[in-house]
Amino acid sequence: MSVLPRLPLTVIGGYLGAGKTTLLNRLLSEPHGQKIMVMVNDFGAINIDAALIAQADGDTISLTNGCVCCTMGNDLFMALGDALDRRPRPDHLVIEASGIADPAKIAMAARAEPDMAYGGIAVVVDGQNWPKLADDPLIGAQMRGQVQVADVLLVSKTGGMVPPSLAVRLAALSRAPLMDLADLPQVAPVLLGGVAPAPQPGALPGGMAAHPAYVGWSHQGAEQFERRTLEALLAARPAGIYRLKGHVLSPDGALEVHVVGPTVDIKPAQSDSTRMVAIGLASQINRETIAAWWASAAA
Amino acid sequence: MAPITVFQARKIITMDPNCPEATHVAVRDGRILAVGGAGCADQWGDVVHDHSLADAVLMPGMVEGHAHMMAGAMWKFAYAGFHDRMDPQGKWWRGKPDIATVVRDLTDYAQSLPEDQPLIGWGLDPIFFTGERLSRAHLDQISTTRPIAIMFSNFHLMCVNSAALAQAGYDHATNVEGVVKGPDGAPTGELQEMAAMFPVMRRLGMDFRGLSQTEAAIESYGAVCMRAGVTTVTDLYSQMEDADLAILRQVTARASYPTRLVPVLGVAGADPETAAARAQALARQGTDKLRLGAVKLMTDGSIQGWTARVKWPGYVGGQPNGIWNMAPDEIRRMVATMQAAGVQMHIHVNGDEASEVAIDAIEQAARHSPWPGARHVLQHCQMMGPDQFARCAELGICTNIFANHIWYFGDQHAALTIGEDRAKRMDALRAALDAGVHAAIHSDAPVTPLGPLFTAWCAVNRQTMSGRVLGGAQCVSVAEALHAITLGAAYTLKMDGEVGSIEAGKFADFAILGEDPLAVPAQALKDVPVLGTVLAGQVHLA
Numbered sequence: 001m002s003v004l005p006r007l008p009l010t011v012i013g014g015y016l017g018a019g020k021t022t023l024l025n026r027l028l029s030e031p032h033g034q035k036i037m038v039m040v041n042d043f044g045a046i047n048i049d050a051a052l053i054a055q056a057d058g059d060t061i062s063l064t065n066g067c068v069c070c071t072m073g074n075d076l077f078m079a080l081g082d083a084l085d086r087r088p089r090p091d092h093l094v095i096e097a098s099g100i101a102d103p104a105k106i107a108m109a110a111r112a113e114p115d116m117a118y119g120g121i122a123v124v125v126d127g128q129n130w131p132k133l134a135d136d137p138l139i140g141a142q143m144r145g146q147v148q149v150a151d152v153l154l155v156s157k158t159g160g161m162v163p164p165s166l167a168v169r170l171a172a173l174s175r176a177p178l179m180d181l182a183d184l185p186q187v188a189p190v191l192l193g194g195v196a197p198a199p200q201p202g203a204l205p206g207g208m209a210a211h212p213a214y215v216g217w218s219h220q221g222a223e224q225f226e227r228r229t230l231e232a233l234l235a236a237r238p239a240g241i242y243r244l245k246g247h248v249l250s251p252d253g254a255l256e257v258h259v260v261g262p263t264v265d266i267k268p269a270q271s272d273s274t275r276m277v278a279i280g281l282a283s284q285i286n287r288e289t290i291a292a293w294w295a296s297a298a299a
Numbered sequence: 300m301a302p303i304t305v306f307q308a309r310k311i312i313t314m315d316p317n318c319p320e321a322t323h324v325a326v327r328d329g330r331i332l333a334v335g336g337a338g339c340a341d342q343w344g345d346v347v348h349d350h351s352l353a354d355a356v357l358m359p360g361m362v363e364g365h366a367h368m369m370a371g372a373m374w375k376f377a378y379a380g381f382h383d384r385m386d387p388q389g390k391w392w393r394g395k396p397d398i399a400t401v402v403r404d405l406t407d408y409a410q411s412l413p414e415d416q417p418l419i420g421w422g423l424d425p426i427f428f429t430g431e432r433l434s435r436a437h438l439d440q441i442s443t444t445r446p447i448a449i450m451f452s453n454f455h456l457m458c459v460n461s462a463a464l465a466q467a468g469y470d471h472a473t474n475v476e477g478v479v480k481g482p483d484g485a486p487t488g489e490l491q492e493m494a495a496m497f498p499v500m501r502r503l504g505m506d507f508r509g510l511s512q513t514e515a516a517i518e519s520y521g522a523v524c525m526r527a528g529v530t531t532v533t534d535l536y537s538q539m540e541d542a543d544l545a546i547l548r549q550v551t552a553r554a555s556y557p558t559r560l561v562p563v564l565g566v567a568g569a570d571p572e573t574a575a576a577r578a579q580a581l582a583r584q585g586t587d588k589l590r591l592g593a594v595k596l597m598t599d600g601s602i603q604g605w606t607a608r609v610k611w612p613g614y615v616g617g618q619p620n621g622i623w624n625m626a627p628d629e630i631r632r633m634v635a636t637m638q639a640a641g642v643q644m645h646i647h648v649n650g651d652e653a654s655e656v657a658i659d660a661i662e663q664a665a666r667h668s669p670w671p672g673a674r675h676v677l678q679h680c681q682m683m684g685p686d687q688f689a690r691c692a693e694l695g696i697c698t699n700i701f702a703n704h705i706w707y708f709g710d711q712h713a714a715l716t717i718g719e720d721r722a723k724r725m726d727a728l729r730a731a732l733d734a735g736v737h738a739a740i741h742s743d744a745p746v747t748p749l750g751p752l753f754t755a756w757c758a759v760n761r762q763t764m765s766g767r768v769l770g771g772a773q774c775v776s777v778a779e780a781l782h783a784i785t786l787g788a789a790y791t792l793k794m795d796g797e798v799g800s801i802e803a804g805k806f807a808d809f810a811i812l813g814e815d816p817l818a819v820p821a822q823a824l825k826d827v828p829v830l831g832t833v834l835a836g837q838v839h840l841a
Binding site: 075081108 | 467468469472473474475476477478492493494495497498500501506507536538540565567568569570573608619620622623624625626627628629652656
């Protein structure tokens, strides 16, 4: 067991021009209070507010808010190793997958690597062009594949509403929550979930719960679950939770839980209490529903 | 005046139609001064005769247009492959035809390692094993305490022992795609794809980048080339940071370094404008022994991994069509930008749909930015037919064909991937030459071993591992194959004015052979002994 907290990894997928870079620019400038490391193929389209840049050298741009943006070079996994070895270790790693890439091939490393935590796959879907891309004889299968592996689908360029026909097609491929990027007041809660070493009961870290669009729930207790029981409980979680994370006591030692959209990841951990936080959209879920679900299991 | 050395040989195959055969070649300042008989350079002044190669046959130093530098440094790990293979020091390592031999040989190898060092192997290809699959149970027979990881020859899979699984934290509870589990719910030891391999590689110190950017890696690549008779070699997807360039320049500048190196900058995923500027900046930093400035693009995957993009009727097993590593849109944009910037491209294309997209992209770019001398090179070209070769001829595109596949994977292609009809016409050097395309053939080392004479043998005989001839209509003559591994490949690197034939003015780069490849039976071409090379007039003996 490593002494350092695990490095959570979120992968941003989506085709060229879908809006991945716009999303990253938004993330870097939001007041999330985290030291994020963003890895991109190249800085080409990254357009960080000059006032935010503390230092720029070659393949790394350091921001005044403690975040860094760097290019990953040709070997993504070497870059992943470098990020893990970086001291101080970033609070969260965000990787922008290339337009055609299968983001799951990158994100799976976070489930495999003991020093990383699963932060999920957010796929940006071009609200105007996606249906055409998805039917393209050359790249259609890979476009649909990105949606199939997504934990969160973020639709861009909707002009105010996700077209119902698009929503139907996406829903047929994926159980991931679907959000209109234009509706999201902040993207950090969706991409990062708000991470803090020790969440305070009743409050979400980073002040994110303050925003009325999001619902936050947190819980601290001493309850224990067998791993199988926990898995069953998580499988029965209320719809509308798009992130859930924390530590759970278990007879064989504590477990660390990361749930993003449809994906559940569980790893061994060290903890002296059960502590969970959940986030959802206020339009889809409320705190009481989450609390009732957890209480039913603890009872 | 610099001294003139006249090398005598049993026979010199020049590849120069003006003087196809000779017995002597005169060298001054590292270049060929004259070719012919003993007195060929007398008009140039006093000469010194060198008879040390008098019993050997010389041919132009061979040119490998598609290989990777890790072909040298892989040997710091244990060889676990199916075929006999020679290391950079010239030692032959026995092939391992079954799992029992893998276990036995690696057990011996482990004796040579310090107690605390992991055992890392490479080159294993289970496609050649029948029956049982390699698992941790086999590797645990070698050691239960020392971590062991065996990388498969395709670099997409590995097998590890229980100690390595424990280090990576893989057990019953692990639920990770790529961590293969047995019927008992425990990991079998087989790990598929990078994400699942990453935790093991990180903990065992398997650094593939270090296999191509260190001084030792560059040196051992040179040694591998020398033993194969290769005097000009590519590193066809180089990362090349500034620090790497300094090391490359330093090592290749040594007179003892036996090879001209052509690193080609990998640009998949990069911003086209930035990548083009980087390539142009690199081009200005080349030397006689380090050629820079070209770029490598990816398109699809591999045929034997069912990831190549193939046209109708697809794969015989009904596998879905392959994957793009660069989207066709990205390929088109990159090609257009490189063409406009005057940067030569090497484009990976295995399946025929990928080669079609690449040809279309170049045709489109050429309308906007005409560049008759571009000599862009399609690499692998495994499923290209006469129609695509004709278009390459029209557009001045070169093709570097993966001839070694015929022997190594030809049977599998016929039975398992693209089926009999298309397997017979794959890696079609005959069709390329008939269409008037400038063509080379290659090994893609370390995917298959570096050895242009073997590669030429494949193109001449088209024999598979089972012994059948796969598509006899595509066989070429020995002379055509020798051209492909010398001048043909030199042309694709825009070095045909400097290397690839033995004629006045070119670099004095020769392969030293024990037999005459034009005189031995075509079936014996691969067995012609390589005794070493001459680079810029300096002899390097194996």
